[in-house]
Amino acid sequence: MTAAQADLQAEFLEMPEGLRIDRPQVVDGAALWRIAKDSGTLDLNSSYSYLLWCRDFAGTSAVARTADGEPVGFVTGYLRPERPQALLVWQVAVDAAQRGRGLAAALLDGLTLRVAGQSELTSVETTITPGNTASERLFTSYAARHGATVEREVLFDTGHFPDGPHDPEVLYRIGPLSL
Template identity: 65%
Template sequence: MPQGVTLDSPRLEDGAALWRIARDSRVLDLNSCYSYLLWCRDYAETSIVARSGDAGAHGEPGAPVGFITGYTRPAAPSTLLVWQVAVDETHRGRGLAAAMLDALTLRARSERGVDVIETTITPDNAASRRLFTSFATRHGAAVSREVLFDAAAFPEDGHAPEVLYRIGPIAPSHPHRPSPSQ
């Protein structure tokens, strides 16, 4: 966990900051600001926000510097679908995305019985592929891949296919840590 950063559930007032972080990523499909506000209201329990350590003068939480939005699938309630992962440019390269994913998974496992993580990744997104495959390795979980939505499913030209990564089952313990003899 990067120093000076805390993890928390998103709050309604975080919606605009999440939208800005997604917009500034220049990689994510940008949803409307309204959708991030709804996400912070309706899916806070299955999402996570990273906050800078700079609390306000009255003890209000620090500003969001990263987030993961997710939801449990209605047809598969033990599956957490990770929708978006984003880290503010000033906090990238410090392991924050992995720390958020580990913490969110641990919370979802504890509170909701989640034992499978799903996400979709376009073939050109090497950073997301690394994030989720290293997550699977840390948790000793299998990874399967299949095209969920091919390019023809999208109304605009040039959208890459979305490949579904299914990771699980996730062990009920903490992430895999090598024993001293390994």
């Protein structure tokens, strides 16, 4: 473990036992794609996009690893170009064998602490389809832990999607953050 990884790890008191958080690497792209695919709820992007994400957005994404380095969860995000103080969380997924341990919350907390240490982070944004109660709970509990409010509005309605029926995507704007 590098000194930077040790510093990053020190922030995660809530990380489930036997797991550590890290920045994703290109070699993790296939595992992230598989975890997203197996989630059964995420819109699955191409495997190529996960490889690019691990290369180009590693600084604003996080991966949870077992002791042997195997990815078992991830959160991908980016700083919005027109609002760089806002971290847009693209996807959060946890391997089925690791669910129920608080890993998604630990990843989200850890990622935002890391990003806030490198930039002026004031808010987190994400989109959630209606009825995705796991994501709704994850992000509303995140807001509560960080003393923030949650504003919701439909960002993309069903008519915006060209590839068939798709539930609307509701934008959750969480902030201001108290990190």
